[in-house]
Amino acid sequence: EVLHGIDMEIKQGEVNAFVGPSGSGKSTIARLIDSLWDPDSGMITYGGVDIKKLPLDYYMGQIAYVAQDNYLFDMTIMENIRLGREGATDEDVINAAKATGCHDFIMGLENGYNTEVGGSGGHLSGGERQRICIARAMLKDAPVVIMDEATAYTDPENEALVQESVAKLVKGRTLIVIAHRLSTIKDADKIFVINDGNVEAVGTHDELLGHSLLYKSMWEAHSMAKDGADDSEGFAAGKESKYA
Structure with missing residues (x-):
């Protein structure tokens, strides 16, 4: 059993962050919400309805999942993006x-949207x-x-561009973010501290x-590890302008 007595509420239009040690259960919760896995007990509700009672196609259409290791298929950029919506x-x-700031870099490639990305997108950089x-x-x-952890493996020169794309993607939407750098989510509406499969603390x-020793220790460790780079423009920084 990975999770124990999880009870949380995600409010519409808010920025919610999951933080905690590696292996604490953050990604497991995200995959359960996305219906990639089924819970052994309890339920997940959407709009007050058990998601098992909702048509699968409908519920899957309500959530966009961007993982740290998103897969690109050995086809063109146009075809890979089109997988987001059948018939687009x-x-x-x-x-x-264009809406996510990708158009210019795509058009800068020799074949533009017809560029073959290669197996697993191997012809492109991690950020691309x-x-x-x-x-x-x-x-x-x-x-x-x-x-x-959408920027976990992003090359440094593309990280700011990825975060700009993320900000455009999540504007006006409900956001659930798992972040490995706490400074990117410190302005979130609600932060869930996950530890050993439990929600240990919740708050801003x-x-x-002020009341979570684990979060305080994680923040202090993160602050000490920062190398001086400005990563304040993260998922929740500037929330008022980016998510209004």
């Missing part, structure tokens, strides 16, 4: 890429692959977005610094 036109795909996956999520146009950044 070329114009729809291009608009999604992730931005295409974000455009795919934008095309899906789901009201809930789950970001599972300031609240948790």
Whole structure:
């Protein structure tokens, strides 16, 4: 049993963050919410309805999941983005890429949207692959977005661009983010501290610094490890302007 007595509420339109040690259960909760896995007990509700009672196609259409290891298929960029919504036109795909700030970099490639990405997207950098996956999520146009450490393996030169794409993707949507750098989520509406399969504490950044020893120790460790780079423009930083 990985999780124990999890009880949480995700409110519409808010930025929610899951933090905690590696292996604490953060990604497991995200996958359960996305219906990738079924809970052994208890239930997950959406709009007050048990998701098992909702049509699968409907519920899957409500959530866009952007993982740290999103997969690109050995086809063109156009075809990879189009996977976000069946029947999408070329114009729809291009608009999604423009909306997430991907269009210019795609057009800078020799074959533009007809560029073959190679097996697992091997012809592109990590940041470029992730931005295409974000455009795919934008095309899906789901009201809930789950970001599972979406910039964990992004090359440094693309990280700021990926975060800009993320900000455009999540604007006006409910966001659930699992972040490995706490500074990217310190302005979240609600932070869930997950430890050993339990929700150990819930609150804002300031609240948790006051009553969660684990969160405080994680924040202090993160602050000491920072190398001086400015990563304040993260998932929740500037929330008022990015998510309004």
